[in-house]
Amino acid sequence: MITGCARLCRSRNMGVSAISYRWLVYQVADSVATIRLNRPENLNALHDELLREIFLALGEAERDVSVRVLVVTGEGGAFCSGQDLKVFAGGVTEEEVHRHLDDFYHPVVRKFRSIPKPIVAAIPGVAAGAGMSLALAADLRIAAQTARFSQAFVRIGLVPDSGSTYFLPRLIGPARALEMAWLGDGIDAETAKSWGLVNWVVAADELPASTKELTARLAEGPPLAVAMIKQAIYRGMDETLDDTLEFEKRLQGRAVVTADHQTGLKAFFAKTRPVFTGR
């Protein structure tokens, strides 16, 4: 379990709040929290401190009622190159790897799923190994044309972890998942799009603007319904049709009594844009 607290520094100006951690940059603006991995010298490789800070930043965004959408991205042209291989260059035991995954990777992956807000991975460049797992754990992926995706694990004699064997076959099917995991070759952004791995591909210099446009739309949605949709879609993937129909019924019962539903109805008939408040 990740514990402890990163040293945070807060600043506020012109309605933008920023929290700077040591290994990532955290910013909140216009209802969107952006978590930018910041180790560009090694393509944002993950070490324990960075993983701990990602977990803390996700929690910060989850708790902040002004945040409706999260973006995870990388500094310096890469998304994330996975585990920092220098850390394990000296070798590790089976028990150490178990503990490491349990303590640092798994809490982050679970957090992506449990936060009741949309999480967008904005992928400027390479996403490899567990870095690709993090991109897959996000709800939506928008990639620059310069993005590449690699299940690099096999190239160093490892197996995919941090959720890749869960997410990847669900997104692209088992045969393509095996192709990526066995061969370890990178695929480019257009291939990733055609396989269903990413939702959108945009020119590299348009990634920030396109991400902003997408997150602005998501942030305009009714937060309670948006949260319930996330819960229902992922639950539905692992449940029977009958269980899913029951679950949808329960969620719809909750959605139909929200003020946002009334707001949406009024806006529909008035032919105006609804402003949802999350009530």
Ligand code: T3D
């Ligand atoms: O217990 C556990 O937690 C085990 C968990 C394991 C999870 C994993 O993620 S295992 C998989 C780890 N990741 C990899 O194996 C990927 C390693 N990197 C690469 O294969 C390539 O770097 C890329 C395909 C990602 C990108 O290639 P390229 O040619 O664009 O860049 P580069 O020149 O290889 O890398 C630039 C620099 O980043 C370079 O450093 P240098 O030479 O300029 O000083 C390179 O060593 C460094 N770097 C890249 N990836 C990592 C890294 N340094 C440490 N760890 C990395 N993962």
